[in-house]
Amino acid sequence: MKTGWILAVLAFLASGLSASATSSEIxxxxxxxxxxxxxxxIAYAQVVNGExxxxxxxxxxxxxxxxxxxDTPFPIGSVTKSFTALAIMQLIEAEVLDIDDPVSQHLPAFAGGPASDVTLRQLLNxxxxxxxxxGNSHHGSTDASRLGLVEYAGQLARIEPAHEAGTVWEYSNANYQILGAVIERASGESYSDYIEGHIFEPLGMTDSVVVVGARPADMxxxxRPWFGGVRPFESGAGYAINAPAGGIAASARDMGRYLAMWLSNEDGIVSASSKAMMTGTSDPASPSYGLGWSIDGQRGTVSHTGLVPGAETLASFDPAKQIGVVVMxxxxxxxxxxxxxxxxxxVGARAMGQPHEDDSALWGPKTAYLSIVILPPLFVLFAIVSWRGRSSLRAKRESMPGKLSLWFPLAAMLGLAWFLVSLLPTIFGGSxxxxxxxxxxxxxxxIATAILAPAWAAFRLVLAYAGHEKRKSPA
Structure with a gap:
């Protein structure tokens, strides 16, 4: 027995030494x-055995x-979704909501609409x-940004979802904007007041805020990226409709307190059983996403990333190993x-004791970037070449193949412009x-290419038809 206790103490001390060494490595x-x-x-917090x-x-x-x-607040982006999910779970534990309630039960605007049968669980996962x-359709929309959460959810209620509910997993900010409206209707408080009163205050998160209105002066x-470097971006006021999906700003130390709550096996602002439910598989259609958290069954880790214009966040923890990290x-x-x-x-990999591969040298994204950046000057060059070869362009008017070579580029460049500003952005998940x-x-x-490409093609036509090709006098 005595040997067992000695081994246990040594194991505990070793874990502490390992955590200290990891901090130095970070x-x-x-x-x-x-x-x-x-x-x-950059700011980070590491949690090991509650420390x-x-x-x-x-x-x-x-x-x-x-x-x-x-203690500097950073915008945490979509890590906010875990706070929104936590608030929903608190209201479920208070028996104000049930996780399988249809959203129309709490937001009447959904009744009879295309998404009336969507449940809170399906929104969460x-x-x-x-x-x-x-979910990204109103990014940058001034009109939408003036709306309150419940009013905005009413607009989403009229949208036909892209898939049948419960069949496909697809990440969408719309889900959490709707959940924010549910929180307001069910609690009788604004989303920001609820989060600050029921999560921030009990956890001692004194340097955290839901950004609705003016942003904290010390944030x-x-x-944002700007041709190989970055430029400061003053994002202005925060809007209510963005708050539940990505509107929280928090310090690294506060986020350490937040992760310590998630790593605790004891009841707190929610029960231990609710935390286990939220960080486990929630639906066969959502094997890698619980309720507000991504889950990695192979590694046993729970995580979420956050991205807003000008900032990125990673939050990750391993309940079994009692270790977690947030990086901002x-x-x-x-x-x-x-x-x-x-x-x-x-930083995240080192804090979690996981391998990390340097991805800064990957040329795939860089090649995609360069292939677009080079296009505007290329079409300017094409216009110069067309001007210098305008006599040849005018000669093309005399035959059907020549006319085709004059007019086809205009149709092709209009198609390219449509692809670049309408279709390509959807590949990145937005407009x-x-x-x-x-x-x-x-x-x-x-945008510059979408303008210059058709302009070049039109310029060729002007050069071809606005002048007269000189003909040789008969001998």
Whole structure:
């Protein structure tokens, strides 16, 4: 028995030493990698057996000299969804809601509509049928941003979901915007008041806020990709409709407290059984997403990423190993050369004791980026070449094949323009307005190409038909 206790104590001490060594490794990695990444600043918190270690490096705004601290609020993006799901679970435990209630039971605007039978569970685990594009359809819309959550949910109630409910998993912000409206109707409080009163305050998250209205003065300033680097992005006021899907700002230390709650096997602001339910498989159609959290059955980890214009977040924890981490940077990575994920993923992997592969040298995204960036100057060059060869263009009017070669490029370039501004953005999960928010350099190159490509084709036609081809005098 005595030997067993000694071994147990040694194991406990070893786990503590391992956590301390991991923290040192994290700091060393950040100091080496931060200058190589596009992020001006980073903050993180590691939780091991309930103990929180927090750290921060870099600047709140690039070039300002103002340091980021472990108490600096960062926008956490879609990690907010776990807070929204937690609020729903609290209301379920209070018997105000049932997880399999149809949404129409709590939001009358859905009654009789195309999504009337969608349940709270299906909204929570993204099997409602709403698509990613539908969830991002109002990014950047000033009109939609003026609406309250319940009013906006009423607009979503009129949309035909892309899939039949319960059949397909597809991530959609619309699901959590609707859940935010459910929280307001069921609790009688605004979403922000509910989260602050029922989650932030009990957990001691004093540097956290639901951003509706003016943003906190001390919040980290976001930075967006701009032709290989990043530029500061003042995102302005936060809107109610975005709050439940991605509107929380929190400090690294506060997020450490939040993860410590999730790692606790005891009842707290929700029961231990509810936490287990939320971090496990919730539906056959959603094997890798629980209720507000992504789940990795092979590794036994629970996680969520967050992305807003100018910032990225990773939150991950392993209930069995009692370890967790949150990593936040004040820049969002680009398709090209503004890489942040090697830094974020490297810190997360080291904190969780997982392998990490440097992905900053991958040329797939860079090639895609360069193939678009090069197009606007290329069409300007084509216009110069067309001007210099205008005599040849005019000669093409004399034959049917020549006329075809004059007019076909216009049709082709109009098709290209449609593809670039309408179809291609949906591959990234949104509209051209969404891309302008997250990848402004890439988006503006798409728009410039969509203008210049048809303009070049039209310019060729003007050159061909506006002049007269000189004919040789008969001998």
């Amino acid at each position: 700091d060393a990695f950040i100091e080496a990698e931060l200058s190589q990444s596009a992020a001006p600043g 929180i270690t927090a750290g921060a490096f870099g600047e709140r705004v690039e070039g300002s000299g103002e340091s980021v601290t472990a 993204h099997t409602s049928g709403f698509s990613t594009v539908q 980290a300033i976001g930075h 940077v004040n820049a969002n990575g680009g398709l090209g050369f503004a890489n942040t994920w090697n830094l974020v993923g490297g 051209i307005a969404t891309l302008q928010l997250y990848q402004p350099d890439f988006a503006w190159c798409l």
